[in-house]
Amino acid sequence: MHDDRRVIETRLDRTLRERIRPAVYPNAVPLAVEVWHAPGEPVPVAEGLAAGYGKAAVGEPWGPPWGTSWFRFTGEVPAEWAGRTVEAVLDLGFVHPGPGFSAEGLVYRPDGSPVKGLHPKSHWVRVTEQQVELYVEAAANPLIVGPTTPLGDPQTAGDEPLYRLARADLAVFDETVWNLAHDLDVLIDLMRQLSLESPRRWEILRACERALDVLDLFDLEATAAAARDELAPALALPAYSGAHTLYSVGHAHIDSAWLWPLRETVRKVARTTANVVSLMDEDPDVVFAMSQAQQLAWIKEHRPEIYTRVKEKVADGRFVPVGGMWVEADANMPGGEAMARQFVHGKRFFLDEFGIETEEVWLPDSFGYSAALPQLVKLSGSKWFLTQKISWNETNKFPHHTFWWEGLDGTRIFTHFPPVDTYNVEFNAKQVAHAVANFQEKGGATRSLAPFGYGDGGGGPTRDMMARARRLANLAGSPKVRVAAPAQFFADAHAEYPDAPVWVGELYLELHRGTYTSQAKTKQGNRRSEHLLREAELWAATAALRAGADYPYERLDRLWKTVLLHQFHDILPGSSIAWVHRQARDTYSGVAAELSDIIDAAQRALAGSGQGSVVFNAAPHRRAGVPAGGAHPEWTPAEPAAPEPLDGGYVLDDGDLRVVVDARGLITSVVSGGREAVAPGAAANLLQLHPDHPANWDAWDVNHYYRNTGTDLTDVASMEVRAGAVVVRRSFGASTVEQVISLGDGTVDVETTVDWHEREKILKAAFPLDVRADRSASETQFGHVYRATHTNTSWDAARFEICAHRWVHVGEPGWGAAVVNDSTYGHDVTSTVRPDGGTTTTVRLSLLRAPRFPDPETDQGEHRFRYALVPGATIGAAVRAGYRINLPARRQPGSAVVVPLVSVNSDAVVVEAVKLADDRSGDVVVRLYEALGGRASATLAANFPVAAAAETDLLERVLTASEITAGGVGITLRPFQVVTLRLTPGN
Structure with missing residues (x-):
């Protein structure tokens, strides 16, 4: 019988391949x-x-x-x-x-x-x-x-x-022959997913054999219908009533840039959406979901005739905007305010253009998801979250497919992770069978989502996919397939499974860890742009209220959208072709110039006349007499003490902090408050070079085995004193590095310039600290997350490279230290016990990589980084130092004292953004958050008359009115809570 089966299957394959499919076009x-x-x-x-x-x-x-x-x-x-x-x-x-x-x-x-x-x-x-x-x-x-x-x-x-x-x-x-091809294709495909012991498999085999027996291969046109009649009973047998249901929606994941430039994505979107509306004209059952407001904005601008048809299909409910974000952004590296603006601009586009409040956040392909996202999803007015990428984990299989995701502040979002393990479903039987076998919620839920259509480079659903979907809608041996919008799936899944399990914290992708480091200038451009936008909004709003200056609404809107676009998950992560990153560097340069013009104009309007110099502080904390968000005539900073020679090296000492740089140019001692920060026998600011040969994805991956081999860069080409700092130069391979080591405000500052010409290597900067810390704290959007420094479990071990924003902190009761930076995201933190019984916890920054694909010249050339060690730091000190290194003071001619628009009386509460409301009402919008991980009560004082105050969502829509007292607006925040306040100026 098995030999008979093989012969029949071979006959089926050959006939379908060589006779039936070619006869579709006779x-x-x-x-x-x-x-x-x-x-x-x-x-x-x-x-x-x-x-x-x-x-x-x-x-x-x-x-x-x-x-x-x-x-x-x-x-x-x-x-x-x-x-x-x-x-x-x-x-x-x-x-x-x-x-x-x-x-x-x-x-x-x-x-x-x-x-x-x-x-x-x-x-x-x-x-x-x-x-x-x-x-x-x-x-x-x-x-x-x-x-x-x-x-x-x-x-x-x-x-x-x-x-x-x-x-x-x-x-x-020949539509009859085309249908016959799909009948056979679906049945043969399904048959091969069934066991040899399954009666259903043999029923299908015999039905297909009968169909071929009545099919005249010399006259397919005349006999195809009879062959279909033989297959009809096998296709009509329904699935059992409790069969798993795949809610399937047409989809075309289109990378906004990747192996093609941005300009080509505009055309990819036009081609795909034209395909979709054409297919909808022919097939009334097609439902298509499209994310990324930017892509719809592109076709509105560049292909208005297609956009008109898209809007018609949206009105019909068949072309479904999803996602609620400007682009499918990287979810690790964008700053807190930038991530909030992804939702603001995405949601607002869908509301303004289509009148639709998108409720599902659609991020199938981003490389991990920060613990801050659930709160931002909810604050944007959405309530569901979808991802696919966690199926790529290389170590641990994620234990859920439908679950509640709890963020760092306690917000929970109903989340789905399609068990089909792809966002490019074609409806072959292997895919749909895998979805059922893989589904982790068996016994509690019976539904999952399956986005179908060609993606990554676009294309979308096809008539062939719809043909297979119809045949699989209710077919014995297969899960049911139901074409439906994502909102229908989420509503039904939530109703069926309200007590789904809970996953707390970040969704860390155990892959693509190199994306925290690849294409350093793209990452620097993003970080710098985020902080320039903060400054531009703050000073423009202050100048509008204090000096009557015009607020640059259009320019800020355009610049924000440009920065948000470049946070797409193959641009900011550094995983696109050379053309993309070359253009990104030029774009960031233009963004910086324009934002600097906005900042300069606003500050000149505020600085007043006079021969002096006014210092502007955009950081959310006071610095050297200048209030947060305000300006003050310049103070005279103390001259840094000249480094003193010591044993071939130097000592930097300002009375509070004593730092020893040895003859190798390495930091061997950092004493603050009587405590040594550097581990015994170790050296800080140690540059380390490792081979970097990922097993698969060059620009994407750093594999754990890179640590097995490495070189400490200790040879010194020269060392000298310059303006109160120690300057160290080194050469290695084909590259050179210059480091300027100086003392800041309780910090050991390092400015590093690297002329980088290595290939397939990774450069790290290590700070081995004398502190016992079994976990590190890393800044993420609107807070921080803790990660183990040990490898107790496979989940801990898999986090050997982590993402942090402006700072990483390690500590023990009573003492801690932080490493802060101005443009680095990749880090690793490890701990080891020394022979003396003490523990060394080493924080390393990942500075540069040199992968070959997709850009063979990745990171070649000159780079500048700033980072600093903050000994004795609390979490609060790490937050302050992280902002300061990214928001240096600015000076303008003048003599005015500029009182901040707003101030807050709690060190735990950080003002993240101050701006005028997007609706041009003149209201002042203030976004703030609790930064230390505890409850906080504070008063937001407005230094201008306030007629009304309200708490809003991210889109500045009023949620609740706020009480105004003589001191300002009182607020109570849970750990890491984000609050947006809207203040209406009075007379």
Whole structure:
């Protein structure tokens, strides 16, 4: 019997492959082909249509890397095809089986109206007229593969054509044969997921055998219907009543940049959305979910004719905006206010454009999720969260698929993690069977979500997927498939499983840890932009209220959206091609210049006249006589004491802090308050170089075995004293480094300049501290998280590289230390017991990497970093030092004292943002949070008349009125709570 089975299965496979699928298009005639190759960057549609076309033919090469060619296809439907379905079949020469990774096209009619996108899985266009004229804007996007490639930047990609036009025909589409192919495909696929002992498997096998027996391979058109009749009973047998249900929604995850630049994503979005609305016109059952407000804003700007159709489908409830964020951002590295603005700008776009309050946050592909997110999700007006990426964990399998996720402040969000383990579902039986077998909530829940459609590079759902979905809707041996919007799934899943298990804290991805470090200048640009935006809003709001200056609403809105776009999860993490990061560096430079202009104009309006100098402090804490958020005429800082020579090195001593730099240029002693911070026999600010050869994903991964080998950089090229600081220079490999070591306000400051020319290495800066700490505290959005410094469990061991924002703190009762930075995110913290019985806890910053793919020149060149050791630091001191190193004081000519717009009387409460309300009412919006992890009561004092006050959500919508007393607005916060207050100025 088994031999008989193998023969039948082989027969089925061959017949389907060689006879049935090719017979979907039984008749074909060639189309005439003309082409125009656009010089340089893509041109507007009208220009492409009106260009001077020349004759071309199937087989001709086209498309240098990143080029655009416009094809014109013309022909006439043969008269003998009258009454038959006809399609244009166009193959641009696709060299990758999946959409979005090589050549792509968008089809237009002669009037410029878009029809649909072309990709390897959807290369047909339905024809309804006798005379055919179609235009295709074809993108010669290169196939980017490793281990190294010059194709990731037009400056290095060359100009040789990449593709050859492979097919351009008019063809008869035989829908009966097409349906037969899908009948067999679904049944054969399902059969192979069933055990040999399953009666259902043999029922399917025999039904398929009978179908082939009645099918005449020399006359498929005449016998396909009879073959389908033989299969009908097997397809009609329903699933059992309690079968798992896959709520399936059309989807096209489109990376806003990755192996293509931002400008190409604009076209990918146009191609995909054109596909979707075209499919919706043909199939009333299609439901499609699209996240990333930025992508919809792109088509509104660049393809308004497509956007009009999208809005129609949104109004019908079939094109469903989801996500509530400007882009699918990295969820680890954006600062607290930036992450809040992802929701503000995303939610507001969907509200303004479609009148829709999105309730589900959609982040399937980001590289881990911070513990701050649940609170921000709720404060944005959303209530559900979806991710997929945790299925990529390389060590520990995440234990839930439907659960409550509890954030660092205690907020819980109903969360789903689709067990199908992909956001690019194609509805093959292996995928749907895996979803059921993998589902962790068996016995408590019976539903999961399955986003279907081609993604990453776009494409979306196809008619073939819908055909399979229909057959799987209620089919014995398979889970049920129900096409529905995500909100329907979440509502039903929540109702079925309200007592789902709880996961507390961050969703740490046990993979892609190198993304905290790759492309250092992109990360520096983000960090600097976030703090410049804080300053720009603060000083512009202050100047508006105090000096009557205009508030730059439009400019700030545009600049915020630019920064938010670059927080996309393949830009900020450093995992895109060279072109993306080269453009990002230029963009951040422009953002910094424009924000500096805004800041300068506002401060000049505030500084007044006079010959003196006014110091502005944008940090949320007082510094040297200058109040937080205010300005004061300049004080005269004390001159730093000159370092004293000692045993070939130097001593820096300001009376409070004594630091020894030895002859190797390393910090061997840091004494503050009578306690030594550096572990005995160790040296701090030790640069360490490790080989960095990830097992798989170059720019993405750092694997644990990198620690097995390393070099301490202790050789000194020169050491000297400069302006109260010790300057140390070193050479290693092909690189050089200069470090300026000085004393700050209770800190040991290090300014590092590296001319980096290493390959496949990682550079770390180590601070071995004499403190017993079994956990470290790392700043995240609006708070901090604790992580183990030991490896007791596999979960602890997997966190060998961690993400922190401005600071990492380690401590024991009565004493602690922090390492703060101005642009670094990757860290590792370990502890070991010394022979003397003491414990050394080592904090290391990850400064630079040099992966080969997708950018073979990653991080090559000069970099500047600032970081500092804060000995004796509490968590509060770490918070203050972290802000100060990122928000240096600014000076303006003048003599005015600028009183802060607002102040708060608790060190535990941090004012994160001060701005004018987005609705241009003139109200002042203040966002603050509890920063120490405890309860706090405070009063927010407004140094301007206040007529009314209210607590709002992130979108500045009033939640509750606040009482105003003589002292201001009283607030009580739970640990890490974020509060937004809206203050209406009075007379």
